[in-house]
Amino acid sequence: xxxxxxxxxMFGAISRFSNNMLDAIEIGKNAELKPLxxxxxxxxxxxxxGSAIGGDVNRVLLKKQLSVPFVVSRxxxxxxxxxxxxxxxxxxxxxxxxxxxxxTDQAIAEGAQMVGISTGGKITEKLESIGKDVVKIPTxxxxxxxxxxxxIPMLYILHKYGLINNNWESNLISSIPFLASKTHEYNxxxxxxxxxxxxxxxxxxxxxxxxxxxxxxxIALRYKGQFCENxxxxxxxxxxxxxxxxxxxxxxKNDHLFKDMVLLWLKDDDDHTRVKYRQSISQSILNDLSIHxxxxxxxxxxxxERFLHMIHYGDWLSYWCAxxxxxxxxPVVKISKLKDELETLE
Numbered sequence: 001x002x003x004x005x006x007x008x009x010m011f012g013a014i015s016r017f018s019n020n021m022l023d024a025i026e027i028g029k030n031a032e033l034k035p036l037x038x039x040x041x042x043x044x045x046x047x048x049x050g051s052a053i054g055g056d057v058n059r060v061l062l063k064k065q066l067s068v069p070f071v072v073s074r075x076x077x078x079x080x081x082x083x084x085x086x087x088x089x090x091x092x093x094x095x096x097x098x099x100x101x102x103x104t105d106q107a108i109a110e111g112a113q114m115v116g117i118s119t120g121g122k123i124t125e126k127l128e129s130i131g132k133d134v135v136k137i138p139t140x141x142x143x144x145x146x147x148x149x150x151x152i153p154m155l156y157i158l159h160k161y162g163l164i165n166n167n168w169e170s171n172l173i174s175s176i177p178f179l180a181s182k183t184h185e186y187n188x189x190x191x192x193x194x195x196x197x198x199x200x201x202x203x204x205x206x207x208x209x210x211x212x213x214x215x216x217x218x219i220a221l222r223y224k225g226q227f228c229e230n231x232x233x234x235x236x237x238x239x240x241x242x243x244x245x246x247x248x249x250x251x252x253k254n255d256h257l258f259k260d261m262v263l264l265w266l267k268d269d270d271d272h273t274r275v276k277y278r279q280s281i282s283q284s285i286l287n288d289l290s291i292h293x294x295x296x297x298x299x300x301x302x303x304x305e306r307f308l309h310m311i312h313y314g315d316w317l318s319y320w321c322a323x324x325x326x327x328x329x330x331p332v333v334k335i336s337k338l339k340d341e342l343e344t345l346e
Contacts, residue, residue, distance in 0.1 A: 002189060002323045008330035010230065010322075013145035014315045015187055018180040020148035023138065025173065027149070028156025031135045036113050036161055040087045043070045043163070044078055044112075045154075046103035047091035049225065050143030051117075054091060054150030056218045057311075058158070061304060063214065065164045076102040084111040087161065091150060093143035095121015098342070117153055142330060144229055147311070168304060175305040179312055186316035189323075195313055198294065199320035205262040205292060209237040212275050216266040216310070223264065223314040230329040231321035240275050244282060251286055258291045267297040268306055 002011060043066075045055030055072040062070070071079060076099045082088065088107040092100040095118040104123055107114055108130065116127045116134035124134045135157065137149035152172070158164045186195045207227050211220035217239035227235035238247055251258075263286065265279055283293055298313055300306035322329035 005323055005326060005328055006330070007328065010142070010145065010319060010329040011187065013141055014312075014319055015183050017148060017312055017315070018176045018183060020146070021152060021172075021176050021179070024148040024152035025156075027135065027137060028153040031133075031153060031156055031160065033115065033133050033157065033160050034131075036087070038084055038113065040068060040113060040161065040163060041085040042068050042081070043087045043089065043158075044082060044107075045070070045072045045089045045091055046078065046100050046107070047072070047089075047150075048074055048097050048099050050146060051091040051093050051097065051100070051150055053218075053222055053225070054117075054147060054154055055089070056221065057147075057151045057307075058154055060215055060218050061168065061307065062155075062158070062164055065167070068163065073103060075099060078103050078106050078110070082107060082110045082112050084113070086110070086112045087163070088112045088114050089154060089157065090114060090116045090118070090123055090127065091154070092116075092118050092121065092123050093137070093141070093146055093150070095119060095123040095125075097123075101126070115157055117150065117157075142229075142332075144225065171302045171304040175300065175302075175308055178300065178305055179308060182309060182312060186313060189320075193316075193320075195316040196320045199317055199324050202262045202264075202292070202294065203231065203233070203321040203324040205260055207233065207235040207262050207264055209235065209264045209266065210243060210279075211237070211239055211266040212268070212271050213239040213242060215270065216268050219266055219307070219310050219314065220264075222311055223266075223318070226315055226318035227321065229332055230315075230318040231325060232327050233321060233325070240278050240282075244278055248282055248285065251289060251291065255289060258289060262292040262294060265293065265295045266310065267295055268303075268310070270303050270306075 052072055052074050059070045090104045114132045116123055118124050119139040127134050135153045159166050186193055191197045209220040209223045211217040220237035224235045224237045227233045298306055298309040300309045319329055
């Protein structure tokens with residue numbers, strides 16, 4: 001069934017995640033960067049969509065290593081404090097993302113230290129014209145399927161600039177065979193595949209994904225985007241413990257809608273002890289209502305392996321939801337229409 005629905009082969013793009021990681025490592029290792037002109041006091045990743053999520057991934061994976069603030073900016077405007085001691089990483093898969101182009105112009109005007117990650121486009125031309133480095137990544141992918149290329153080269157950039165050590169590298173490399181083995185499990189179109197089986201149970205519902213703040217909340221954000229783009233399903237996310245101070249109360253009225261929703265709780269060994277309690281209690285409270293709930297917990301030898309495993313599982317879950325809906329996972333027609341309309345306003 002999937003072959004007729006997937007002419008652009010999103011199946012293959014997701015399947016190549018572990019291979020993309022290997023390629024991205026080589027790109028990062030071989031990246032040649034000019035020395036920084038001044039000390040770095042803060043880092044901003046300017047990007048949108050699939051190009052921004054790499055910054056989020058690194059921000060949480062490196063939170064015990066980074067000694068300077070790391071902010072992901074999804075906007076036309078960078079933070080007001082960006083200056084010559086800021087490293088601005090301009091990440092745009094196409095190189096033509098208008099919000100990131102605007103941020104690039106601002107970073108240049110503020111005299112920030114800059115580096116790009118892109119396949120080419122206007123951002124590459126702009127940065128190279130002023131002598132800034134751009135790490136080139138492969139073309140031919142949907143940005144959301146290029147996650148390995150958006151976060152791995154960035155790790156090497158930060159290491160080469162002396163902003164982090166390389167303690168992450170061995171765990172990253174050792175995770176690749178494991179993730180390849182999970183691909184062979186999750187790409188099966190039958191009920192022996194837990195991602196396929198879950199997709200059959202939830203594809204007719206609106207997913208609401210809950211993770212832990214500054215940890216699996218980033219994966220929840222990724223899941224939301226993948227459900228929307230791949231499966232063409234509306235999806236939403238929030239994070240613990242914040243949702244316990246407001247959103248949990250919202251599961252009271254309009255209960256006639258609950259049958260059309262599914263709660264996906266993301267669970268990891270590194271979750272804060274109190275957050276684990278909160279999640280368990282919250283699930284019990286909501287069990288008293290007619291809400292479909294699922295828990296997603298992914299195994300791995302270390303936190304990087306578990307984190308990437310959970311992301312990979314979600315990519316497959318969204319893919320199989322697309323197939324269950326009978327839709328092509330690759331096109332993003334409404335985004336293309338929006339961009340066309342914006343161009344008429346320039």
